[in-house]
Amino acid sequence: MFEDPFRFSQMINWIFLKNSDVRFQECIENPEGYFDSTELDEYRKFIVPKRKMEWLISRMLVKQLVASSFDPPLTLSPRLITIRKMSSGVPYVEIDKSGRVGWLSLSHSNGGVFAAFSRKESQHFGVDLEFIEERSPQLIADYFTDSESRQVNSSQGEDINFHANLIWSAKEAFLKAIEKGLQLDTRCIEIIGIKPKCGDSEWGNLEFKAEVNGSQAWRILFRREAGFVLTLCIPADQQIGLARIIMEP
Structure with a gap:
């Protein structure tokens, strides 16, 4: 792609x-x-x-x-x-x-x-890289929006860990792109939906919304490879x- x-x-x-x-x-x-x-x-x-x-x-x-x-x-x-x-x-x-x-x-x-x-x-x-592993319920409760928590908790089987790590990784990549890191509340960006099987060893688009003053338009890409999830946040207008x-x- x-x-x-x-x-x-x-x-x-x-x-x-x-x-x-x-x-x-x-x-x-x-x-x-x-x-x-x-x-x-x-x-x-x-x-x-x-x-x-x-x-x-x-x-x-x-x-x-x-x-x-x-x-x-x-x-x-x-x-x-x-x-x-x-x-x-x-x-x-x-x-x-x-x-x-x-x-x-x-x-x-x-x-x-x-x-x-x-x-x-x-x-x-x-960019951000996360090994796909179990995430603690406390991390999800503290750093995910209610909608994101429901996405993870409604997932089945191995998708539970994949979705939890993908959401966390996407937040990290976005906050790095705007040069804020974890200075901002991670809930200022919300992952809206994850398409089944998208991102398996190829770049897929991730739908999200962000509430950051003065933020330009961004695009988040992701892929799953070798037991990891990779995310990349790039300008959407280029x-x-x-x-x-x-x-x-």
Whole structure:
């Protein structure tokens, strides 16, 4: 649906990988060869091994995503493609210390990483990744609207967990796109309906309504893949193509 890179003048490149630590053994053993001093300082602050690995994998994926988003692909050292954070916590990319480049959104869950990058800095969007698992009734009661709660509770079988995680993920992607994160009440966006079987390994549209002052028109896309749900919130008034970057073996 959105995979043809020649149909659109504006592109968002994206990458998704699950349980990917085995692909980065060389980086794990020699992080100094892949990260600059600022990134290494951030990496070494992590104490919990799982969080440390999560950080390393997500950064390496972003570096490959960014390099592959140019034509021809960048051949710079990974140390020259760096991921920084604004004071708000929003990540961004620098290339060879030349300042901010493009727009980046990043999410990870249960060993999986989902990232998207556009070379156009003004093209804001947000992504989120959730492992499809049981969600607590308390989370649904606290963060979902009454209508969303009814959607989840009226679902059957495995759709219960899928719908709960899809709704939560869509909220996260939208709030990232408008650069608010969880500063806003998650009930300011309401998912209206989920079409059966839509989003299975292809991008589907998600119907929603949002009550955010001054908010532009947005579109939320989703797909289900390898036990995860991926959501992407993009401007609704632009013709945007999505191109998947395949991770090198």
